[in-house]
Amino acid sequence: MSIDAVMRTEFPAGYVVFFGADGKVVMTPQSEEHSSTIKSMQYDTILSLGRHAKTVSDVYIDFPADENSAPDLAIMREDAQLKDKRYGFEDVLLIAEVVSVSSARKDYDDCTTKYGRYGIPVYVVVDPYASEVVVHTQPTGSGYITACTHKYGSGKLPIELADGRTYTLDLDELPRPQADTR
Structure with missing residues (x-):
């Protein structure tokens, strides 16, 4: 174009x-819930990992044999370096996608397969409509071995990163959609 x-x-x-x-x-599509959820996750990143932790939101990450992705939130290795103005998938410790009405199949199915295939250590699906968070770990060539579901309102969720740090997602603070958004 x-x-x-x-x-x-x-x-x-x-x-x-x-x-x-x-x-x-x-x-x-961008909704208030989508935007607020990303902001909440970013805030939790600052609280857990510090103000200067390497994170990106809606920034392309290179996946060489696939379409590149711009996840809602990605936590990078501290020594990650830009290559041609992008990070590579090898530098990613965690990717989180926030489900929107039109992206549910992509976030739950397509991204789970893709991120697992590339060995992304942790993939988190945050679903405001189901009021749940699914944490995928142990990547394989076709997805993830482990998927644990956590309900909104169930406290702080510590998520271990491959570099030994812990990202803590506050499930009590994730915004819920208004009744008429679905």
């Missing part, structure tokens, strides 16, 4: 639009 075409295009309200280096246009 050319710059002229992009400038003349009206994108639907309520969507975040990303333009990939590979020429793809990615439109993602």
